[in-house]
Amino acid sequence: MKKYMKNLLVEEVSFPHQRYVLVKLTDQQPLPDILPGQFVQVKVEGATNTFLRRPISVNYVDRNNNQLWLLIQTVGEGTRTLAKLKAGDYLNILFPLGNGFTIPHTTADILLVGGGVGVAPLLYFGERLHNNGNKPVFLLGARTNNDLLQIPMFQQFGEVLVTTEDGSLGEKGFVTNHSVLGKRTFSHIACCGPKPMMMSVARYAMANNIHCEVSLENMMACGIGACLCCVEKTVKGNVCVCKEGPVFDIRQLTWEL
């Protein structure tokens, strides 16, 4: 897929949570094809101590409004600076980067598991699956009720199940403790979130012989496969997460499950 560097117009900035900012970007031209699971490299202007671009997954592409949504967790100086964006600003991005999730056949029973900011790419993927005629089930985990993001959006595209660590919404515990995993059979799982969560989901998928893809977040510099910094060990050796991923079939990885 052709990659672009563009200055996109910030159309809307909102704060769904104290640690998250949702930035909606648009362009005069129609946005190019973007696959669920792909990411963008954002240039951060005005932060004194940051230097490199920030990789951010595509949260959603709103084709009706020609908008690209980025849901950004404010973890460091770079992302906190991005949270200061205002409507009318421009954001320079490289996109679309990496490979998306595999789109399964329309009869697949697919579970999308997300934790923390890892829920972001699952929204766009969920819409794609919904449009394809799948009935995706979302299993979203968070610390508390307040930390769950975009739930009404997810509900447009499929059934939403929730776990919270304090039990304030849904089942108490982690996503891998959710009762749905014992009750229903899935043919596919797609997962994005903290690595321990992805590992335990991968373990469940392996044990139950379910096709499972995870989206990795290794630190990267270039984002286009040139610098070889973001490598992950795979059965084919070290490969760039930015170019060969960020989505990997767990059977390609060398995680000790």
Add this chain to the structure above:
Amino acid sequence: MSTLNINIGDLQLKNPVMTASGTFGYGLEYADFVNLADIGAIIVKGTTLHHREGNDYPRMAETPSGMLNCVGLQNKGVDYFCNNIYPQIKDIDTNVIVNVSGSTPEDYAECAARIDQLDKIPAIELNISCPNVKDGGMAFGVTRKGAAQVVKAVRAKYHKTLIVKLSPNVTDITDIAKAVEDEGADSVSLINTLMGMAIDIERRKPLLSIKTGGLSGPAVKPVAVRMVWQVARAVRIPVIGLGGIMNANDAIEFFMAGASAIQIGTANFIDPTVTVKVRDGINQWLDSHNVSSLTEIIGAVD
């Protein structure tokens, strides 16, 4: 329009902007963003005689105005390069130069000899300065004797333009530059990355898998300008300057310090079109200062 063409040994550059090895892949990674033919030369990823897996992750840490890396020369070896990569890049309408690394002088020479066979590769850049692998590179680049040994071995088997990339992690870089000139290098490029380190204070651990790495980016630019200035006064062969160049003004600084050409490295990660912007910016600077040829400003600072 000023004249931007310049020669480095037998290598003819349409403009003095090159890409630094390890920051531009094989060029193809950038083809969506920039017309590769607009770049003076593309120096591709470091190549070794045998396949190397490189170091473990994490290999990168962002630091003030720069970054540390410890990639460790990950590449599939020279045969893979010749058979699989070369056919894809040989028709790029500019100079494609291969950066060559090794663990012994014989390794370097054998790798160089194989690349000598490739018609469309007019030059190699010998990396005697990689700080990130135990068994190769920098060990040679930090002594007169080691540097001379490698260049001598390669010169015997390589017949085209030979550029030697120097390490800044030495007491006197002019000493090494003179040693490689004496052994027949056609040019020196400098600086490779500066050895550095960064620590995660919460985990009380280094941020890089092998603890130390090479620092690049604007943070190193003044060191690089100083070293280019010193080396340009010490050798007769052309000097290629690199280290933290982000824009045309940075490049002009290197020319005035004595560089005949420049390389852009880390800046490619922030702006994949930076090479062409720097070329255009150099042109504009020369025009606005009524300089008709780039050569007029090379070494302008005594």
